Amino acid sequence: MQANARVLDVDANCAALDAAAQAAAADGAAVLVTPELFPVGYAPLRLRTDLDPSGLPAIRETLSGIARRHGIGLAYSLPAVTDRGNWHITSTLVDATGTELLNYAKVHLFGDGEREAFSPAETGPAVVDFNGFRTSMVICYDVEFPEAVRAAALAGAELLLVPTALAHGFETVPQVLLRARALESQLTIAYANHSGNEDGCEFLGGSVIAGPDGSLLAAAGPGAELLYAEVDPDAARNARGVVPYLRERRPELYRSWGI
Numbered sequence: 001m002q003a004n005a006r007v008l009d010v011d012a013n014c015a016a017l018d019a020a021a022q023a024a025a026a027d028g029a030a031v032l033v034t035p036e037l038f039p040v041g042y043a044p045l046r047l048r049t050d051l052d053p054s055g056l057p058a059i060r061e062t063l064s065g066i067a068r069r070h071g072i073g074l075a076y077s078l079p080a081v082t083d084r085g086n087w088h089i090t091s092t093l094v095d096a097t098g099t100e101l102l103n104y105a106k107v108h109l110f111g112d113g114e115r116e117a118f119s120p121a122e123t124g125p126a127v128v129d130f131n132g133f134r135t136s137m138v139i140c141y142d143v144e145f146p147e148a149v150r151a152a153a154l155a156g157a158e159l160l161l162v163p164t165a166l167a168h169g170f171e172t173v174p175q176v177l178l179r180a181r182a183l184e185s186q187l188t189i190a191y192a193n194h195s196g197n198e199d200g201c202e203f204l205g206g207s208v209i210a211g212p213d214g215s216l217l218a219a220a221g222p223g224a225e226l227l228y229a230e231v232d233p234d235a236a237r238n239a240r241g242v243v244p245y246l247r248e249r250r251p252e253l254y255r256s257w258g259i
Contacts, residue, residue, distance in 0.1 A: 004196030
């Protein structure tokens with residue numbers, strides 16, 4: 001799902017997400033990946049000052065209900081507040097019954113706004129079985145670090161879901177870097193961005209789905225759209241059989257290099 005959110009208009013954003021889930025399910029999609037912080041809009045400083053975190057559980061229930069109502073898996077991103085009062089940017093994967101399967105908190109924060117509003121997490125990406133795929137998640141800037149994607153791959157991930165909020169001026173991220181990440185760690189990456197302007201930020205759009213051989217499975221333009229790709233359940237295994245990057249790593253040697 002590539003779309004333009006309304007900052008702090010949860011009802012409008014959830015309605016847009018509901019319509020996208022209905023359309024994607026009708027077209028046979030098994031999972032809908034949505035942009036970073038889409039249900040509340042991407043505006044880190046405004047979220048920190050104006051968003052009441054006590055309302056977040058109700059938003060999560062609404063999103064689980066959307067997945068359940070349309071019978072489709074859903075990857076969404078919301079703020080979360082820890083018991084210690086730290087604000088994180090998180091993503092969640094629910095299945096077609098609305099059951100939460102996977103949660104992740106963003107490790108690499110981008111820009112002064114995110115760093116002022118949120119705290120970076122430290123836990124690496126986990127992996128779950130989802131619709132026949134070993135599935136993991138990272139968020140936006142995380143995917144630009146090879147270590148984050150490689151950690152998911154080494155944990156067994158074959159499919160990586162990435163909610164993102166990428167502005168204009170960073171076109172090489174989806175056009176070049178995402179395909180390289182998919183190729184070097186030999187997994188499929190689904191990267192869902194905002195479109196349009198939110199709180200003064202002009203988003204790139206340009207969402208992509210890249211295969212484990214580095215191929216471009218689908219790419220969006222600048223505007224709102226639903227982007228589809230069909231992923232072969234054996235794609236990651238086949239790619240790793242042709243060129244065994246993961247098996248032929250030499251981590252002990254790399255450590256001696258100071259990596």
